[in-house]
Amino acid sequence: MKQVLEKLSASFEIEDIVYQRDDLTFLSAKKENLINLITHLRDIEGFSHFVLLSCVDWIEDDKFQLTYFLNKPEEKYDLGIRCMIDRKEASMDSAHHLWKQIATYQREIKEMFGVDFPGSPGVDEPFILEGWDNIPPMRRDFDTKQYSADTFFPRERPKTNDPKEYMKEQMHPGEWGEYRKEKK
């Protein structure tokens, strides 16, 4: 597998190959090469099984990371292909023509992160949320606690304590430190 990936790395500009385990490898590809790469992997290298597509919001780098997981059933070999895309007007080429089920992942990512996949079937339809009119909820700039507080009539919460300090105070008032030392 190593040779294969190294051979490919030149033609597809693959970077950061991480051999995590014997059967798991991560690598990074550029946005414009990605579809070609996974097409090649599927058709030539036998990665016929698409496992999942996930998204991570690197708000600090102003990037979204998409990870395509492929699997080669004969060798039970997993391959994660990372791809960083711009966070502003985030958009990625759709890969639903390779595996139909990718459309569903893309629809979910569109809803949760706002990454667009033009041409993917039903990508604009609501996936889980009904009637969502805020920014996509999985984006890290969405303040879910604030949203909940504004929307869902939070109950007045009783005063809470740090359990460690509180229990120390309750069970061994003033002698927690000594107790620990004695034990040792």
Add this chain to the structure above:
Amino acid sequence: MDFDIKRLGFTLLGLLIVLNWGLLMSSIMRKLGARVAKRYGIRWFQPWLDLVKNYALRSQISHGIMFYLGPVFRIGGGVGLFLFMPMIIGSELWLNYSFHGDLVLLMYFQFFGMLGMALGSGEGGHPYSAIGISRGLSQFTTIEVPMTLAIISLAIQYDTLSLIDIVKAQQGGFQNWTMWTNPVATIAGMFSLLGALSHSPFNLVKAPNEIPIGPPTEYHSTFLGVLQTNAAILHVVEAALFMNLFFGGATNWFEFILKTFFIYFWSVFVGVVFPRFRIEQSVAWFLKIPLVFGVLAIILYM
């Protein structure tokens, strides 16, 4: 037709007895089922509570006039069957209004309630209602085939279609029951009873967990109360029909209760043991073994 207040009174009393016995019987059966599953089960008076509760619900909706009339038709079917069914032989007054018609009337009057219910729940507009009814009607067509063969066999045997005469011919001892004099017809009849009472494996009309719960999906509160009342009456009356046909009828209420209980128990017993058929299996089943018995019953008496 002259109006006979005494007969009416006896009939209403009989109806009351049958209703309460039907409710009690259903609770006993459920209790038996629970004990088989090692549960304590419902309290014996639960059916009355449920009935009162349903009648006591405050809000009702109606989907239209036929929806409203459906339960009336349904209970009319049950009560009418009761009216035309001789209950206790030997007492002129417990024969109800069975002098208006014979066995054929009873057989066809069963459809009265079925049809009304089908139409009522049809107007409810729920898809499951229609599916349930289509199954019910489909199954009913073949259930009745062995039953008809058995009845014709009895008609040949006793040379009459009058239910009273058939019962009277069976009096005078255990050995005179049709069950012994015409066992093949009895078997055919009892098979079709399984379908008529629609317990498992023939309960695909209501089919819990599959098309919850078939025709009465939209029925609630008082409508449901009426349907439950009918179910209690109908089960006893159906059992009474089989009692009259095959098991010598009843000369007193005790005998009546005992016999109807065991007849009803037969279907519950089978129901506890066998899982549900699919519709095409159920339809075809009645055209297999029960049909053979029915045909045999006629050939033997031809």
Add this chain to the structure above:
Amino acid sequence: MSETKNNNKFENPHYAKREVTGPDGKQFIVDPIKDYFSDERPKVYEPNSIPVVEKFLNWARAESLWVLGFGTGCGSIEIPPLMTPRFDAFRFGIQSRPTPRQSNVFIISGYLAVKTLKRVIRSYEQMPSPKYVLALGSCTINGGMYFDSYNTINRLDHYIPVDVYVAGCMPRPEALLAAFNRLKELIKEGKGEKANEYAANFDWYKENQKKIIKDWNMPDYNW
């Protein structure tokens, strides 16, 4: 059949107004929400005026609790054991029904997503009055571990009236049985009138519901 556009962003296309041609060639507008649903408001049903009768009826209601078989959250896994020989809820007059039309008790079993809430409201409104709600778990009280989630409600009683809360995450079947007993007591005391409360404060409940259910595409009250 042509569909006329509506400015509601979340409108279900099936419920949009549409222009149809009748068999006689005349065209007319069908507004599904108006034409296909009843727009009647819920009523407050007065208890029976004779106290003894009402007491008797309440006793029957309390002893015959039909539960709607609708598992709204993770807690519904605790309901099937109720019917097993170990807990055997049947002996308390409790049984489950598959249709809201024939049920009296709605068990909200745990967290409620906004999406589920819509279905819960619909089913709740389809149940005949009087009806009772059991709310299971912390989630229905204050959101529980989902208190800061973007799509899980925090307080159920802002959307439908609740008769009995059962705390815990999750409450065990024993707790549920205790809750049923509490509910029975309440009903027998004549305090099981939350359905009337809902009808009386209908506008407030609707306002709360509509605040979070943004794609409101049903009539105000689902009969």
Add this chain to the structure above:
Amino acid sequence: MISPIHIISIGLGTAFALGFLNKKSNGLAVSLMLVAIALMAAVSSSWFIKLYQGAEAIEVYTAGFKPPYSINLRMGLNEALLSSLINLAGFLGGLYMFKNLKNTGKHAIMVFLVFVMGLNVIILTRDAFNLFVFMEVVSIATAGLIILIQDGKSIQAGFKYMIATGIIAGIFLLGIIFAYYFSGSLNIDDISNSNLLAFKGGSVAVLMIIVSVVLELKPFPANGWALDVYEASDPGIAALISAASATAMYFVLFKLMPIADLQWYKIISTAGLITFVGSNLFGLKQTGARRLLGYSSIGQLGLLMTILGLKPFLGDKFEYIAITILISHYLAKAGLFWIAGLLKKDKLKDWALLRKKPLFLVLFGTFVFSLIGFPPFPSFFGKWELIMSLSQQGLYFTLAMILTGSFLEGIYLFRWLGYAIKMESNESWTFKLEWNKVIPPVLFGILVYLAGYYSSTFAENFNGLYFIALAFILIIYLLDFLPAAVKNILSILSLALVSWYMLPGLYSEDMLRFIFTLIFLVGGILTFIAGFAYKGKREGFYPVALLMYAGLAIIIRASTTLEFFFGWELMTAGSYFLIIRGKKSMAHGLSYMLFSMAGAYAILAAFGLSFAETASIQLSSLAAVGGNITVIFSLLAIGFMTKTASLGLHIWLPGAHAEAESDVSPMVSAILLKAGVFGLMILMIAMGNNPEATRVAYVLGWLGALTALVGNLAAAFQEDAKRLLAYSSISQLGYILFALAMMSHLGWMTAMVYSINHFLYKSILFLTIGAVVLKVGTHYMYKMGGLIKNMPLAFIAVLIGIIALAGVPPLSGFAGKWLFYNAVIDKHWYFQGVIVFFSGIIAFLYLFKLIYSVFLGQLKDNLRHVKDISIWFAIPIYILIIGLMIFSAKPDLVLKPLGEMISVWYPNAGLSWEGGLATAPYGYWNGTGVMITIGIMFMALLGWLLLLSSKAVKVGQFNIVYSAEAPQRPETTHVSYNIYAGYNKALGWMVAPKITEFWDTMSDWAHSLAEYGRRLYSGNGQVYTTYVLAYIIAFYLIMIF
């Protein structure tokens, strides 16, 4: 009186005179020709009138000598008639071809005139050689006329014609020479008197003469040349060849037959029979109108030849039979060719254009019906006499073949008629009608009706009054321009008048006929009321509907088998037009017609057989039949069962009823089918007591039971509401057949109760569903739904209809079920009974589907604003419902008289009555008591529910529990399509379309046989000549063996 010789002199003289005319005055020439032919016609018809009034036939001797020294002409009644016919055809043909002749020039006109004149001579002459000469003249003239259209095809055809007739003429001449040699005379009478066959070699003369004349009549298969002639020549010419030449040649054969003996008659009749059947068989595959007409012409000539061959057997009936059939053929075929010429379309399917001119459509229908031998046309009476005489002589094979041939002819003619009436057509009528082309067919159309009336006057025991009904229908047809409402009122009045006239008498005399009259006529009035719902003119509807009712009334009134058959055929014709009026009904109309025709022929054959035995055509004489009873009974039963659509013969019904108009469906379902029941009852009353018949009835019983089962099962799987009801009708008629076949008191009672009930509820259901279909614009139930709120009237009607149909007490349907049980047990027909009972329960499936899918469930978007059914439908529906309710509440009102009526035939085992309580041998039933008990109970329970839940909230159709969702569309929420899928899986194999497949295979075989045989006609003139020679040789071989 002008001497007949002047017919010739006028013709010849004018022909010569024409030669002096200027080349440019062709118009004048044609006019002169027409005048000449008119004069000829005047002469011959004046002779005809005179001879008909009783004058003696005269002989005309030319040149002052008597035969054998000169040519003599005879003007007898036959000659006068035929020459009048020929001259008439010639005149009208000339008129028709006015323009053609004018454009072609004087020579053509002269040829035409010579042609007509020649035919006259052929008719009149008694001299063999003269006959030969004029046959030659005519054949040359014909060839000339054929090539009038100077295209390749017609020239080829003319040439083939010349070759063939040349050979034929040569042989004919040889024959005459031989005959002259033996008899010493050329006079036909002398030849026949001299008994040629007695001479050695004389038989060769006979062979040559006869075979050549036969060949002129275009016998199958040596007739390829003739077919090309019909196809290629101008339709006007073809009309003349088919009508006039054939008539003349037929007469020649008639004239010459005396020279031969009985053996020759047999040969002729066989040759004719082969021609008739073969040519009609091959006609099946034709797609061109003129060639088809050619086949039909040849077929008809074959039939005529058969009749001539049967002359020794037919005795004095011969002339009547031959002339009626000849005239029918003459008028119809000429008319058809002329219409073909008008239309200028040869493809049969293009004849749909004819619809644009209703007059011609009517003429076309008239000619087709008269060719097949429907009443009131002459051939009907001819065929009737023919069948009667044949069976009297025991010529069953001939009889069967003639009926087969007629049936085959019917197939293609009715298919063609169906195309004309119903075929889709986008073309527009592209030419103008010229008066000279319109007059001839119209005149012939009128003549064929007159001839029909005239022939009926000769028929024994035939009530001419029936023609008054036909005349009335004709008046209604002439009033077709009036709005529908007026015609509707007239029709209702006429039916009311007939019922008022018929009913009181029947009530006291004949209960059975009284009940059926009620069903037919009062039912007819009720369904006519629904007709007020139709706007516009409804062209053509009223005449045909009245025709059907007239037929039904005649069946009731009929006292002889002839009248019965007359009524039966009228009814068939009327109902055929009613059925084919429906949308997409072309195929259904055809299959209805074919089954009806086959059934009618079965009935005809049976009547013939019974006539042969009892020598009486009184209906009552059927009872006296003894010997052939199994055959007669079976044939009649099959005939009537085609109308009741029993299993195997039912495939016409569903489509026909389903596609018919809304008020026609009840006519053809609730009313028309009862004609079959009536027939069966008549049959069983007459023959039922015979043990042989009982054996057949046993089979009928099984057939009825299976029909009931299959009909109901099939109904349960229909999606089309009207088709569902149609299948239901099949099964209901199965019940009736079953009950009738029991032939016991209770069985017949069941059958009568079913008949009455079926009339009531099927009328209600068909009218209601028809009215609903009119409003919602679709037949398909899954496209309806939830209409109860819009159409409460219709809903109540259907509800009552289905409760009655299902036999649920307390409505009257239960009466039938109750009687049925008692009858079955009484008769010991247990297993059949169980099958019928089973099918009765299956009825619930389709009844529920019907009412649920249409009225309950979910209302569709586009039907939200639909209004209730038209008041004009509601009126008859509710009248029928009142009738049904009265019958239900007081069944004894109907059952008691029925019992008395049936006691006449089956005195035992009836019902005994005690007030409202009926006691049968096995059970008892009090209809009134049950009704009251159930009524009180129902009201009490309703009151109880009202008390409990009067404050229910009315909700919308989507306010249903839907697994916590809400329905999105009514279409996806309404469960209706294939609702009995599970049932289909379990029992659907029973209704696999095996029977349809059987009939399809039959028709495939017939068509492939026709296709295979048709290849005989290669189109090659030499091959045709070989056929002609082979034919002669075959004759010779037959003769010497």
